[in-house]
Amino acid sequence: MATVGASASLQEFIASLDETCLPRILQVCSGVYFQGSVYELSGSEVCLSTGDIVKIIRINLLAVHCEDISTNEKFELPLTHTGLFKLVPEEMPYNTVEEMVSLRPEGLNSCLPFTFTSRCELTFENFTLGAGRRVTILSMEEREGQETHVRSLVQGHQGSTAEVLVPLTCRGEFYECDSDQCYTLQEIMSSPHLCSRRFRFCKTTMCGGPLVLSPIYQVHAIMHLRKDIVKFPSTLEVDVMDVTEQSQSLTFVSPFTLSEVHSQPEDAFPTMAEILEGPETQPLFLCSWLPELRKGSHLVLHRRGTSPMVLATSLKGRRAQQFFLVSQNYGGRLRRRPREFSSVYELYIALTHTPGLLVSVTRHCEEVEEEGIPVLSVGEQLAVLRVAKVKLACKDQMKTVEALICKRSTEMDEDEDEEDEIEEVSLPLYMQGHFVEKITDNKKNKLADLCQSKALPLDVKVVNRDAGMETDPLMGFPSLRLEEATLEPTIEASLPGSPRQTFEIPIRWLNMSLSFTSDPLPWPSGEPPMCHLETVKEVTDSFYYEFRRLMTSDEPPPPRPPKRIPVLDSKPSKKKGKSRSGEKASSATKDMGKLSLDSDKQKRPPAPPLPDKLSESPPRLTPRKPLKAATTGKAKPNTYVKVDKWKKNVDVCAVFADVDSDHDYESMEEYANAVKKTQESVMFL
Template identity: 60%
Template structure:
């Protein structure tokens, strides 16, 4: 493109691709909204005449659709699923060669296509009238002869013929409509197609021809600004390509951390400036991360690859923590026994640790139908292999069901050997040998609680643990790393080494403290920097001795992202076999009836032992009273006499108190109750009442008032 031709920014960007970048543009004119300032995605973009813009990347965002006749515009996403057809040009072509050269795509890939002639055409003995449609089938090239196109002509009464027309044939030719359809992606990828007009198919929303234009997001830098600009390509700005004239212009070169790794080793150490802050601060919980602010300077000492491990603290009352630790960590660690909550976890651990030995920490009852053996606290097992076991499936009429199981050997506890029985040592040895060979099958779906048996009490370096043992591995820090000001791993009851990795890192520090270094994992931190010409913060040729921060605390988000990236398609734990629902229902019913009968017996026993329940049934506040016992023989069915009205103090003084009507019945009721309890042949199961119960009944009777 000529450097003196001014083009609209949209048209110029549409003619580029990322392979041709970078390009330096100069703003020469434009129509601005609200002056010369654009507010785009929260950043202020200002273009003035004469500004230099260095385009470093373009990204296709959407497609602008313009209805020329109605002067209407709208945008479609690039992944729009609708199809478009080319609208034939109304402009005539003067020759066959011109008609073929202006096809939207390559001729061979777009065949066949149809055109017509405005005038009569004669080819030897064949004459074609005006308006006759000709379909181009192929182009024929012969050495020493003029190129020709082979066309199909459809005549009257379904008659057809083939003709060959030289490319140099002149006339007035028009393109006919085609049934070929295109997607937005195909149209935008072809410069020839972008120059044509289209219309939707299978829709009546827009029947008018549309001009399709790509809308890019432009990533650029300016010579007077340090940050990367992002703006759409459809800004109404005219630009000129001045790439050749401004090769030596001073532009800030923003680099991502991945691009920093590609720089030569001679570029380090250097002072860099942060242009864009980290986008995801939730991955790390380290002390240096909050200081990575915009325009902050850093010292990049060197680049490299660091061997690291991912640690996690076990779940406890405190919040679970995660650490990214370099294998150069100087502390000493001791192995801790691992805990397992299922047989499947035992199986997974045994595949990485042959000869794994565990101890049972919780009793397990035997369930013969499901193949669950009885385990007691303290039982020691050695994992042998994974095999299969047969279970009797009740629902399948005696058929057996095969499930995966873990073959283990029972180990005898050396503390169980009786030292006093010295006379029968040979017999004890035989029994011990027999116990050691006792085998047990544990289904993989079985839940249980086990702890690893360890006989190793040695102190290890972190790098040695990863070499000698398979991961995951439970450890405890027994001596801190003296090279760290504060070792966050000390004090944790137990840490689990989840995995090891090789991470590309950049060793960095802040200029005010160049000897305190930390390692930035470039794959986990998004940061844009630029190399500066600032001097290093130490005397020339005298770099400081760096103390590297070997432990970096990360968040649970980092841990889960790491697990997702390294996810292996492991099979889930097996399910337990299907149970017989009918037997379960019978069992549930029987258990319910047993519970009901037990509750009834308990209530009956309680009723016998606590006579106050009978007394409470006689109170007026109790809503549900038990049925009254039959009246004694000495009482008739006549209602009791009414109680006398309450007298005043004067009347009370003049009259004598009336005797209680129910006092005379006390002795008869008492005698009748004793007679009832003594009647053994009676059909009623009445219990004898002691003197205290009779006294309570008497008191209750004296307090009953009838209205």
């Protein structure tokens, strides 16, 4: 850090400032002004004149300023710059090995090895090191009761190497050699030693000269006799002097974050406060009081504490899904609603929180033998007992899978008189299904009682609204899901115009800056009002997903079903629906299942080869069956006539009608004569 009492440029002072020493009070010493210099920064005017007092409370690294020494080119690099930098060796000599080691960057694993050379010849431990030899320091050797050495690697004339121990007190004229080690911009800025060194790009795409890197900070400060916090970059061309010790009697506005306000003693409340910095532009809450929390507004801070809250969501439907953060002091009454589950894995998760879970099957499920999935019928009752590993026969081999052991029955009677209707069934965790929870409790409960007696998540419905609220936002939903309970550190506050209507500010989810004021409280002294606390806060979907990300533990994903092996043969699939009565398919259905197009093609004779030369004569015409009038009576069933092999090769045109046959055929000549007579009769009409 700059010497106390000496002036320095603002950039140099901030670059050398240790953040653990904040806050620091600075006085502007010099600059180029015309009745005070006004800087327009982020929409606010910052005036710095000679003699002004500024209190630095926080600094944030914004970017890095680079200057090429060879060309005087200046540019800025963002902190996200991914390029690498190589250290430029210092031209000044080092007097001892200890001096070189002590000036290496601390906290970096890349500080060793590094290489140096000696201008003079050195002798230690019967070893002589010639002038100009390259020595690479590998590690430090500290032995109790002995002098500290560095283990070094010395290169010979013909490429040979040798390890030697060089004492730290070895004196000479040492010069640092060029190294292949590269550093990131973040590593350079995090090391005070590296910030003072020169670098060049490992890949000379921008410039190849030596670079001087200087950090650019955003300074958060409070100016004397002003209430708001100003922000300005550290590159302002002003000279400052540290006057922290001489300015202890000066009074500055003390800004507090919400966490700092929460850490104040209890006797500091109630009090009045002024907002110096309001919340972010995209808040996570959808509350009526949130737009009132803007810069310059005042608040009444009643008390601090920790409030138990529950994250509640409306179920997806026609209306857009809504999210709420509900205090367990909520005064409404709730009734449990049955939960719906779409997989056995969800039943398993619910079982871990709700022992003795009872569900009902709402959709029929067919049996799949390859995956060990049993048949489930609509209306069956399942009492989920436990999870266990079971063996399933899949493709003529046994597989061990995790499954839920359930007791299945058509009607779950409490006395369970009908023992033959109750059986155990194993449901693999990867099984899909549709279940609904069976609830026998129809009691109206308080939110705090539900959270204490039941494990979340729970589906509830608000049946009686909170009488302490003008409009209860939870009223009217057919179902709400209580997902997660949490303890939120909060500050109970109210607006000065309505001190009775209080609300809780969750300090983890809002970024604000306050300062305590000496304004009087908005009620008679010693007569605090009866406050009505707002217990429901609607939140955005961004809050919901961020809350779930922080609160959800790293649970393993649900198991996947085994991969189905494609059936290559003509065997029927094993996926089939079976009824519990054990009825078997008819034999006709089994015979039809054996038929396939492939098998039919295999029985057909091969097609005759095409002739080499196509004939010019027209093809033969197939005889047609003449149309007959519809006859009355029942139609005769189709009959299959077995044709002998020797009849297959008979010419079709040579077949004559059989008088004893049920079918009547005519020859081609008769058919042609009939067509000719019909044409002649039409022509003479």
